Amino acid sequence: MHRSLLFVPGTRPDRFGKAVAAGADAVIIDLEDAVLPADKAVARGETLAWLGAWRGRHLGLRINSPRTAFGCADLAALAASGATGRADFLVVPKAETGVDLEIVAEALSLKIPLIAVIESGRALSNAHEIAAKASGGVMFGGVDFSASLGADLSDWDAMLTARATIAAACGAAGVPAYDVPFLDTADTDGLAMSTRRAKAMGFSGRACIHPGQVLPVNAAFTPTEAEIAEARAIIAAIEAGGGVALHKGKMIDRPVILAAERLLARVRG
Numbered sequence: 001m002h003r004s005l006l007f008v009p010g011t012r013p014d015r016f017g018k019a020v021a022a023g024a025d026a027v028i029i030d031l032e033d034a035v036l037p038a039d040k041a042v043a044r045g046e047t048l049a050w051l052g053a054w055r056g057r058h059l060g061l062r063i064n065s066p067r068t069a070f071g072c073a074d075l076a077a078l079a080a081s082g083a084t085g086r087a088d089f090l091v092v093p094k095a096e097t098g099v100d101l102e103i104v105a106e107a108l109s110l111k112i113p114l115i116a117v118i119e120s121g122r123a124l125s126n127a128h129e130i131a132a133k134a135s136g137g138v139m140f141g142g143v144d145f146s147a148s149l150g151a152d153l154s155d156w157d158a159m160l161t162a163r164a165t166i167a168a169a170c171g172a173a174g175v176p177a178y179d180v181p182f183l184d185t186a187d188t189d190g191l192a193m194s195t196r197r198a199k200a201m202g203f204s205g206r207a208c209i210h211p212g213q214v215l216p217v218n219a220a221f222t223p224t225e226a227e228i229a230e231a232r233a234i235i236a237a238i239e240a241g242g243g244v245a246l247h248k249g250k251m252i253d254r255p256v257i258l259a260a261e262r263l264l265a266r267v268r269g
Helices: 013-020 037-053 069-081 098-108 121-125 127-133 142-149 157-173 188-201 211-221 225-241 254-268
Strands: 004-009 026-030 059-062 089-092 114-118 137-140 177-179 205-208
Touching (some): 004 211, 013 026, 089 098, 121 127, 121 142, 137 157, 157 177, 157 188, 177 188, 205 211
Parallel strands (some): 114 137
């Protein structure tokens, strides 16, 4: 589970190390949207070479969709190079069904967390199936999703159904949900506000497209001291009560306990 996932273009290996040092919980080298078709082969080769020498943690790779020739080439190159083991997770864009995740997992013959990106109406209709196969979680690909609908990504209400569906599917599957990047890199207030709203809906973190977005996103998804104290008090009350307890005059039930445990698990992580 990550608070922030910072994308870096696969065409810029000179920025890979800088991205890792930017303070994000994880960095994702992007071979898909950030790379023009004519540059795919070069970006793939340079990225795999860099990954071959990588010895750190919290690094992911976004391949192209396995439904495309570029995605098939990515998988073949990864399988041949063995560089997949240098990444902590793979991001699978434009996942339409759970089969997309199965194809990637079977092609690489390697157990590695997969983060699926939901970017279309068809994908959203299969959100629960996709989340069940996406061991690393699901990311909302809001830019492509809104474009496919002719909707306004900047309008929170227009994207409410999609976010709610993804959050519910991830909750059912027990995997994290990650929100779409905030595109206006200069609007720090807008970033903070929309990130807080995503957190309130059940999202665990958010993708970032600029290093300057990392700190506000991390702050939004980091439990406050008051939240930590409250969660610890709830756990202490139930442990002292032997299974039944009151906290601040209210009965503590299972959902309250689970919420407290999730919050404390994030602190320990």
